[in-house]
Structures are given as structure tokens and as C-alpha cells.
Amino acid sequence: MKDFAFARPGSVAEAVRDVAAEPGAVFLAGGTNLVDHLRLGVARPELVVDVRRLTSREVLDTEDGGLRVGAAVTNSELAADRRVRERYPVLAQALLAGATGQLRNLATTGGNPLQRTRCVYFQDVTTPCNKREPGSGCSAVNGYTRYHAILGVPSAMPDPSAPETCIATHPSDMAIALAALDAVVHVVGPAGERTVPFGELHRLPGDDPSRDTVLEHGELITAIDLPPLPAGARSAYRKVRDRASYAFALVSVAAVVAGKDVRIALGGVAHKPWRATRAEELLRGGELTEHAVRHAVEVELTAAQPQPGIDGGNGFKIPLVTRTAVATLRDLEA
């Protein structure tokens, strides 16, 4: 592991200043992703700035009837919060489907959505990877693509040597639920405070796969707001994985049904939590029959580009995510 300096500043402002001033600085929260990356050589910072005790560790009621979750609230605490279990079951379920008890006790609200892809080549510093080393190429194309994207990728086999190629998926379960809940992210940065709609936090690779989110260097998440849902709203999260527990999602679906509105976010299919907006439009106001849901998700997936690769590639995700969406909405109708 490369040597680094460590700082535990006394305030959010100081932490932001420290990181902004040093291009090689990173924030540290629970450490469950960053420390792994330090050890793997994926992250090679000059300075690690500990923010775990700087932001709020409370879940507060907001005036509009929603909740404000401090960035230091652990994944365990948030999943156990009565109000989350009762009003936002999709979020509690997503959190509980992720990692394990002894990881969730460390993992934080700020760190979880910013965890990086589990692409095996990203984690292996001996292989080319545009996300880890911009311009080096993408080893995943026609490689081990089982956990990779089908949406938001330009073609069925993008050019592995092009600097913009990246077919990785975003791995967080929590983020898929937050996307369906239209959560709002509070950020403090060198240029002051701002809020980012959760759906705009993560980005597609575009021409720079090294950037997972729209956050600028030095921007710190301080809290995430859960807007209120109308009375009678229902929500659920379903995750499909290679084993029953302690595994990342192959695909997942977060769904919220609120009055005439249906919100569907898909996990394990893209570089960001994928809001199925075309499917949502088709379903708005209509009856959520199995047929209607299947059709809507199929329309959403007409843009899918299944990737070839070892063990048959990832074309299985198209029927899998369709069936998972049907099952999730059936749960909500029951």
C-alpha cells in the first residue's frame, strides 16, 4: 500500500478545504470500500481525510413530512429506523439486501452511494481499465461480463481500446432505492453548498469513465433527504444474485407506487441506477397488470445492448430484469 498522510479535521468546512487543496486527497467514511481499494492499489491517495465523525449521524423528520438522513448514519441504523421501515420499505429492504451485518455497521449513508464498481478488472491493477487508468482500455469487453451493463452502453461490443469504453455497473443496492424515491443529496464543496437530485448524482461513462458521479473534487455529501410519499404509497426492492446472501446484485428492481405514479429503478444493468422512465410513462395511470408491466419493461429494454463474454455474456439480464420487475410490482399489488 502506498504511504499516505491522514487527517481528521474538526469541521466539514475544514475537511472540504483539506481535500480541495490536495488533488491526491480523498474522504474516508466507513472505509469498507476505500480501504479495500487502498490495499488493492486501486486508490493511491496522498492524503486521507476522515469525515466519519463530522457529518450528522441522525435521521431527522423534515417539515414536509420526509426524512433527512445524516451522511454518517450507518447502513444498519438506517435500515432499522422505524420510520424508514414503515414509510420507505424499499430503502430498508435494499439496505438489508446489501453486504452483511458487520459491513453495514461500518458503511455510511454518504459512502454507500459513492462505492465504486465491482468490475473485476477495475479491482485488478495488472489489467487495462479506463476507469482506474484513463486511456488504458477496457478489459471487460468480451471478458467476464456477468456483472456488467446492458443499458447506457453504445453497442454490443464497444471498442476495448477506445478511451471512453466502460461497461461497468454501479454496485450499490441502496442507490437503486434512493433513485426510485427521488432522494435529494446535500453537498458541501469548495464553492459552497448545493443539492443534487439523486437521479442526477451518478453519470454514464460518457467520454470520461473515471468519473462515477457529478461531484467535483472536494465535494462532501452531508445528508440525503427522502421526500414524503403520498398516503397509501407502497414500495419494494427485489434483488437477484448468485447466492442467497452476501453477494452483489446481478439485477435488482426498486419500485414505488404512489397514486397514479409508478417509479421503477433498475440495478445491475447500467453505470448508474437506471430509472426506467419509458416504462414509468407507459404504466402511469393504468392498471399494473402483469402483462402491462412486462410490456413496459420490454419497451424500456429495447435499447439494451447485451454484452458477449465468458460464460455466455450477460444477455440473461434482459429476461431476468423483466421478470424481476414483474414480480416486484406483483408484490406491491398483493
Added chain:
Amino acid sequence: MDAEVTLTVDGTEHRVRVDTRTSLLDALRERIGNTSPKKGCDHGQCGACTVLLDGDRALTCLALAVAHDGAEITTADGLAADGELHPVQQAFLDRDAFQCGYCTPGQVCSAVGVLEEVRRGWPSHASPDLTADPELSHDEVAERMSGNLCRCAAYVNIVPAVQQAGGAQA
């Protein structure tokens, strides 16, 4: 780069100099000499390094020692500090819940954490009703203990051991 940290481990305070890169696991094992937490994978994937960190079960391989200055840690060793086995440890013996024993200190700390989480009413992925108080069913224990891998596959006896320690029918 070096830093000084204070860690209270199984009731004894230690002031140690560590490199900023040192994990809590290495600080415990190499600097403080408590070899009860084990290094299975060093990547958060096996649970062998589980301890109780400020009261909650947590992995120590993905925690930097410098980030946990002032922490109170209980290892499996410390659970039996006064020479008497903790009920979870006794249940592991009664139920023959280990073979080689390498994963056991992590299993035991994790199980103590699980019982506390159930007592607090925390749900799990296996809870049939998110809003109800959880029970120590087989599925609940298996899900909650899934972060502790056992290469000897003693799982069939670990689940009843945890149930027994939690006072459930097993």
C-alpha cells in the same frame, strides 16, 4: 507515516504507534498481540476478523487503526475475560459448532452482535415482516450470520448454537 492511537481492547487501554496504513486487524494482532481476530481474506469477504467495535460487530480488516483512535474493542478473547465462557462460546461448544476453529472467534463475536441486534428489534433480509420484531428462526440466523464464512462448513451446527445462545428453541 506514523500516528499514535489509543485502543481499549478487552478492557485494557493500549497506546500504540501505528503506520497510517495499518488496519485495525493488524494493530490488534501485530502491535497489541491479540491474535483472537483472524485474517482470512483482508478484503471484507470472510468475517474472520469480526470484533465488537464500540458495541457493534464490525470487520477490522477494512478499518484503519488511525480512524478508530479511542475505540473500545471486545474480541472473542475478551468475551471470556473473567475465565468464564460467554453463553455464545458455551453454545458453540455444546453444539459442536466448529471444526478447525479458524473462523470461530469471528463467528462468536458476530453471533454476540446478532443477538444484540435482534434484542434491539433490527430486521434482516430474512424477516418476513419488516415492521415486526424479529424471531431467531433458522432463516434469520443463517441470513444474519452470512458474513462469517466457515471453510469447514460447520454451518449446520453454528445456526443451532446461535439459537441456543439466544434462548430460542433449536
